[in-house]
Amino acid sequence: MTEHHYAIVExxxxxxxxxxxxxxxxxxxxxxxxxxxFQHLQHEGPWLVSFEKDAATQLAELRVALGESAxxxxxxxxxxxxELCQHLGNALLAQVPNEQTVLLRSYTPTVMPVLHERSDxxxxxxxxxxxxxxxxEGEGQVKHFRGGxxxxxxxxxPITLDTALLQxxxxxxxxxxxxxxxxxxxxxxxxxxxxxxxxDQVTRRWIEHVDLVWNTQMISCCLQxxx
Numbered sequence: 293m294t295e296h297h298y299a300i301v302e303x304x305x306x307x308x309x310x311x312x313x314x315x316x317x318x319x320x321x322x323x324x325x326x327x328x329x330f331q332h333l334q335h336e337g338p339w340l341v342s343f344e345k346d347a348a349t350q351l352a353e354l355r356v357a358l359g360e361s362a363x364x365x366x367x368x369x370x371x372x373x374x375e376l377c378q379h380l381g382n383a384l385l386a387q388v389p390n391e392q393t394v395l396l397r398s399y400t401p402t403v404m405p406v407l408h409e410r411s412d413x414x415x416x417x418x419x420x421x422x423x424x425x426x427x428x429e430g431e432g433q434v435k436h437f438r439g440g441x442x443x444x445x446x447x448x449x450p451i452t453l454d455t456a457l458l459q460x461x462x463x464x465x466x467x468x469x470x471x472x473x474x475x476x477x478x479x480x481x482x483x484x485x486x487x488x489x490x491x492d493q494v495t496r497r498w499i500e501h502v503d504l505v506w507n508t509q510m511i512s513c514c515l516q517x518x519x
Contacts, residue, residue: 293370293443294370295368295369295370295424296342296343296368296369296370296371296372296373296376297342297343297347297366297367297368298340298341298342298343298366298367298368298369298373298376299340299341299343299351299354299363299365299366299367300324300338300339300340300341300363300364300365300366300367300380300399301321301337301338301339301341301354301358301362301363301364302337302338302339302362302364303337303358303362309357310357310358310359310362313357313358317357319341319342319343319344319350319354320341320342320344320373321339321340321341321342322339322340322342322373322374322377323337323338323339323377324337324338324339324340324377324380324381324384324399325337325338325381325384326377326378326381327381327384327385338364338399340373340376340377340380341354342373347366347368351363351366363429364399364400364401364428365399365401365404365426365427365428365429366426366427367423367424367425367426367427367439368423368424368425369422369423369424369439370422370424370441370442370443371422371443371445375422375445376422379422379445380398380399382448383396383398383399383419383451384396384397384398384399385450385451386398386450386451386452386453387450387451387452387453388452388453388458389453389454389455389458394453396451396453398419398451401428401429401430401435402430403461404426404428404437405428405430405435405437406457406460406461407419407451407457408420408426408437410457413451413452414449415449415450415451415452417440417446417449418445418446418447418448418449419449419451420437420439420440421439421440421442421445421446422439422440422442422443422444422445422446423437423439423440423441424438424439424441425437425438425439426438426439
């Protein structure tokens with residue numbers, strides 16, 4: 293059994309230096325967003341990057357070439373890149389209590405740990421079963437999460453976001469980024485000038501699954517209905 297090592301990379305806009313790096317790099321990267329509904333986001337990522345040699349060395353090289361913020365995490369798995377990429381792509385889809393299917397950025401350092409806590413959910417073993425180890429950086433430290441170390445992907449179980457999960461995700465600091473984005477691009481959606489009232493409105497509308505206009509790359513959990 294061979295253990296493979298990967299990183300998840302995402303850009304908020306591609307700088308010329310990053311484009312030059314990828315143009316000359318031999319590192320394999322596969323787009324995780326494979327669903328047709330969000331193929332237009334593939335140019336920014338996320339990508340699953342495969343390490344063919346010493347993973348620590350290649351990860352360090354990526355940090356230098358792309359910047360710290362582009363590296364969302366690193367992980368190991370018994371799955372080959374194509375299988376793992378398809379698996380992580382399927383994990384971008386989630387269901388909310390009204391049975392709508394939404395886009396969930398489940399790979400981010402703020403969302404993944406929240407999902408990992410929910411070992412009581414039937415989708416937990418499906419999502420984390422093929423993962424050996426998953427590392428993300430947060431609050432100035434590297435956090436380590438164990439997976440099931442399976443050699444095959446279990447039977448598919450869609451991620452379901454119950455009220456408790458939605459509330460946890462809405463508490464994420466990235467909700468403030470959503471608020472800032474809306475205040476810039478769509479201030480007319482707010483019913484109050486009070487910051488606290490506006491944040492509460494964003495949280496409530498988020499949980500109620502109302503389709504607001506925002507930049508999906510600005511927030512860690514994008515609850516946007518898919519066609």
